[in-house]
Amino acid sequence: MKLIRRHLIWGALLSIAFGGLLLLMVGQFVDSRTPSLDLIPLDSVELIEDTLNLPLRKFEWQVQTPHPLQLKYPYPYPFLLNHPDKCEGPRGAPFLLMLVMTQPQDVGRRQAIRETWGNETLELGVIIRRLFVLGLPPPLFTKELHELLQEEDREHGDLLQVGFLDTYRNLTLKVLMGLEWMAQYCPDARYVLKVDSDVFLNPSFLVQQVLQPNGPPRPDFITGYIYKNTGPIRSPDYKWYMPPELYLQDTYPPYCGGPGYVLSGSLVLRILAVAQTLKVIYLEDVFVGLCLQQMGLEPIPPPPGSFLMFPLAYEHCVYHQLALVHGIQTQKLLQIWQDFQTVNKICPKA
Template sequence: MEKQGGSGCKRQVVVESPVRPLRPCFIFLLFLSTVILIILLAFPDSSFQTDWWENLSLYTYYRRWTKPDRPLGPSPTTIPPTTVPAPPSTTIRPLPTNNYHFGYPRNYHFIVDEPDKCNTQTPFLVLIVPVAPGNLAARDAIRRTWGNETLVQGKKVQTLFMLGLPGGPDAQKLQEKVNQESQVHHDLLQSNFLDSYLNLTIKTMVIMDWLATHCTNATYAMKIDSDMFLNVENLMTMLLRPDIPKMNYLTGMLMWNRPVIRNPNSKWYVPVEMLADNRYPTYTLGMGYVFSNDLPVRFVEVSKDIKLFNIEDAYVGACMKKLGLSPTNSPDPWQWKAYLGKYNRCEFSKVITYIVSRSSQIVDYWMDLKKTPGSPCP
């Protein structure tokens, strides 16, 4: 934001007088205020007042602090149909008036969908990757590596990508590219919320809704970020253990007793108006967590009663708590890695997850692990 220095008016020569004359700048501002007041009074029942006010940048900050449970960015119902055309068969659902419901995924609808993907595949495990519309590099890296693992230890695996709407001046061009990509790969899901960091909770709940409505025959599902290396073989070994539950199960890298960040300068800032508790319930770190596929439909339903806040993995933890459940520690918790430091082929062969710094690393590490048959450890 640019800062103005001074009043914006040229200094006038001051002439001592019993009565101080009105400055030209003040006269202009008085005139402008009078004109605005006349216009607002002239249209008391029209939408002009609302449109004029909401187009001001100040309105964004006003809305953030007076209605913080509302997702930032344009409401799905205000996106012009010319920007992203919805299929003729799709009905746009209006947002409910109860402000607890902004995390309820059925407020939104899919504009790109693969509704029969699980019906034809009948997967044991579904991997869904939330990714920005413009991040084609990540999608292609995953398609070339762990996303191409469709049969692991005799079990079918399905990988899909979840997108929101692109924003900015090039949104239409980017949307056209997304549509073309979908025609080629048939692995994209896209809903009509604005794709942004602050809307990740909505994105996650839309993933849950898709699983609950289109993929009920899967046994497990996993939400995994686009900057992750995933060893599907090790994940499948864990899921096939006889002691792993097939219901009420959620696991990953567990977070206990974590404080809610109240610093407005933090990326993970959550205002008190969004979440009154000062500690999060136990949750699994959002980089990747796996859950039994009975949970998505219950998450969707319980989200009606949980006020939306912008930390998506903690929000899933809040859903678990509302259901009277808690995430479960993995049999080998050390396999859920955030960072390993320098790449080590032996160590990488043992983990389930690992965060990479760029998409090309997913390909490099994968190719190195797969290049030689046999054990990667000396």
């Protein structure tokens, strides 16, 4: 039955993907002056149904966004799929809470992560909990994906869906709401990992070499690949465009690259407090850096070369000395994981 169900899921997703492609093509011809739906928050599940009746010409929310809109934060975005007891259990609070950023349609990618680096029982001796953080699909596809997500969540119990559209420009909101969930339902987690879904993660290296379970408490700890002396891109043609109206300065403060960074639970609470006092920008990693700057903090360097922001050809011993590699797609992850788990006695000790 599971096999049949997965075939049905994939069939539905392929239909959705085709419809999405058609939608994006239509969007190219839509009047660019139409108000964008990119940042419309949803107060309740009932509002999802209402969006299905909007004219097609309004579905330019991702195709044509000529200028970044104002992000609403703080704002009472609802948790539509939630697991408030995720961190409860007889063994106590998690050592590491993984918040994996994912899109609603990424069913296969989430399953691959569950079977590889997202396995909560992979690293013995510490408690790890995993949640996939996602927003809402485009309104046109809400009905198609809603039942699939409900079924996936019933089977795995690890989806955290927040009530705003899942778009690149809403990524900062997605991260902040994931951190808010931690503050509300998992405040005693020692560390929190914010990670994208297109990465290879080495949980053993991350836990033992970076986080060091037997080490002293580090209340202001945050690490990852650290960007320094970088500045905003002012050309609207680029994905990381930053208009002066949102950020006037010529350089960003030091920050950890968005594909994956880890921070202490106590620092999460401080960042959330500061975030409510700053102008929120849609580059989430830069925004976290701005929060750190406001607190007089900077990221702590990780073991040299352990967080890679670009793909790297797989080599068993090399990958065992890394915490994270960005740009690893689902099929590649599944291909290398089996070999990665095998013991290689030739590899030098860390």
